Amino acid sequence: MNSREPVAPGLKDKGAGAGKQEGAAPQAGEQARSLRLVMPPPTERMPDPVPSAQMTLxxxxxxWARLRIDERVFRAGMRMPSIRQLAQEKGISRFTVVEAYERLVALGYLExxxxxxxxxxxxxxxVAAVAPVATGARNIDVTWLLRSMFHSTEPHKSPGMGFLPNDWLDGELIASALRGLGRQPGSHFLASGTPQGFLPLRQQLRNRLAELEIGATPEQIVLTSGITQALDLIARLYLRxxxxxxxxxxxxxxxFGRFAAQGAQLIGMPYTAEGPDxxxxxxxxxxxxxxxxxxxSVLHNPTGTSLSAAKAFQLLRLAEQYDLLIVEDDIYCDLCPPGHSATRLASLDQLRRVIYLGSFSKTLAAxxxxxxxxxxxxxxxxxxxSKLLAGLASPEINERVLYKVLTEGHYRKHxxxxxNRLDRARDETRRTIERMGLSLFAGQHAGMYLWADTGRDTNAIAxxxxxxxxxFAPGSLFSPSQMPSGWMRFNVASSQDPAMLAFLARQLERR
Incomplete structure (x- = not known):
């Protein structure tokens, strides 16, 4: 095999000849058995479509292979494990592996x-994207982690999860708001909504921005379907x-994928404990x-660091000098404790050169x-x-729900x-992973995440x-170059499971 060709991750090559019809026919009774690790454990979001007891080997x-290819565990160009190796690992005959591989060829999954x-x-x-200077272009492929996040229903097994577990949130806040809306005349929910979004909510957001020392009228606020749509609208308007x-x-x-789809060239800027280098x-x-x-600028994903005042002023100076527009994504705003050392660019710039983004998906409901x-x-x-052309108005019922939540007086306590719970979980997670020999990025004192160096390729761990x-959330996914990385992001709210930590410790021992 050409040494430059990638091999399926987590599986060692045990010799050539994988393309030959190796082995004899399956042994008697083999088709009645179930394969070990046939499919991911069934969940409410991803049920097993056919019970394994009703399937041949x-x-x-x-x-098993099709799901892993669909979810990008086995990626395009990777060599599958040899027939001999897979037969040994699964305890089945080589004939079974050959027939499965041939079926995957017929289905268009393998060649x-x-x-x-x-x-x-x-x-x-x-979608191809251009990597930073001094590295070649590589493919941007983030669907593996995204699909896994949406499939996972067991937060205690998901240190790479990008949200807080449901039991950390307050569903009653949403339920109460919905009950309140249900008592209003039904005609309120029939209109198509306004392009900028529900006016009372924009007025409420103006007050919240004023608390952050950001001056904005309701006419300067555009409601969106989350941060992702906000970035999409900006990309449509500004990027060619x-x-x-x-x-x-x-x-x-x-x-990365959003901007790459627009044809933009992604350039990575390295980070320090106080913000960009x-x-x-x-x-x-x-x-x-x-x-x-x-x-x-506040609780950066994934390092958990925040921009210092000195860095913020220097950054705005550079933006002015080089005519740079800054998009400030403050999705973790409400997870930032009072008194935490952090500076928002929009509060210094007052929305002249800075576009400010906010959301409530991390604190209310994804x-x-x-x-x-x-x-x-x-x-x-x-x-x-641009929003009108892309999708008319955003759903006003969601905006009315959020308005009720923000104005009924319980959100701040929540x-x-x-x-407070994150502070306790962060301390515990920090102590645990440091005992395992991981090194933490400096400046992580608040928020959901810890960014840690494992000393080995985290793709293999994932x-x-x-x-x-x-x-798990391997470090390569957080780089525009997607180069192999020893770093890994830990969600402190879902990183205390003993079985998961024992598994991670075993993986770290495999140097």
Missing amino acids: VEQLTE SRRGSGFYVRERTPQ PGDAVLVGDPAWFVM LEALERILQARRPRLMVIN NLRVGFIAAHPELAASLTD VERVR VAGHEEGYL
């Missing part, structure tokens, strides 16, 4: 290369194919002249899908027009309880964890 093995083996076929085109966009390295991985940033600005920069943009009046008008029903 060939069908089980075919489904057979004579004398080399079976390889995962490229089935759908991936080939335009350079500055993102963190590391940073929130969904953003400004010396590196200025070199990038001089060389590439990007149009746009996106930043978490599926509420209400976010907002605060911007200069002319820009807010342009974004509203987020205070969540912050793939092995997937087989055991665990969801």
Whole structure:
């Protein structure tokens, strides 16, 4: 095999000849048995479509491989384990493996290369993005973690989860708001809504922004279906194919795919405990002249750090000097404790060069899908027009629910309880992973995440964890280059399960 060709992660190659019809027919009674680790454990969100007891071993093995290819565990171009190896690991005959592989070839999942083996076929085109200077272009593929997040229903097995577990949130806040809406005339819910969003909510958000020392009228606020739509509207308005966009390295991985789909060139800026490395940033600005920069100034995902006042002033100076527009994603705003050392760019700039984004998905409910943009009046008008063209108005019923929650007086107490619980969980998780030998990124004192260096390729840990029903967030997903990384993001609210920690410790011992 060509040494440059990737091999399916977490599976060692035990020799060539995988493409040959190895072995004899299955032994008597083999088709009546169930394969070990045939499929991920059934969950409410991803039920087993056919009970394994009703499937032959060939069908089980075919489904096992198909699911892992669909979820990008086995990625395009990777060589599947040899027939001999897979037969030994699963305790089945080679004939069963051959037949399953041939079925996957017929279904378009695999291709057979004579004398080399079976390889995962490229089935759908991936979006290419340009990596930072000095590295080549690589494919952006974040669907693996996204699909796994939406499939997972066991938070205690999901240290890579991007949300708080349901039992950390207060469903009664949402239920109470819905009951209140139910007592209103039904005609209130029949209109299509307004392009900028529900006016009373925008007025309430103006008051919340004033508490952060950000001046904005309701006309400067545009409601969206979460941060993702907000970024999409900005990309549609400002970016053309080939335009350079500055993102963190590391940073929130969904953003990479969104901008890459617009044809933008992603340029990563390294991080320190106080925010972006400004010396590196200025070199990038001089060389590439990007149009746009996106930043978490408060509780950055995944490092958990916040922008210092000195860095914030210097960053705005560079933005002015190089005519850079800054998008400030403050989705973790309410998880920031009072008195925490953090500076928001929008409070210094007052929405002249900064576009401010907010959302409530982390503190209320991930599926509420209400976010907002605060911007200069002319820009807010342009974004509203872009929103109309992209999807008319956002769902007003969700906006009415959020308005009720924010004005009924219980939300502040709720987020205070969540912050206190996060503080306790963070201390416990920090002590645990440090005892395991992991090194933590400096400056992590609040929020949901810890960013830790494991000293080994975390892709391998994530793939092995997937087989055991665990969801990890490997560091490569948080880099625009997607290069292998030893870093890993831990959600402190879901990182205390003893079985998960024991599994991680075993993986870390495999140097």
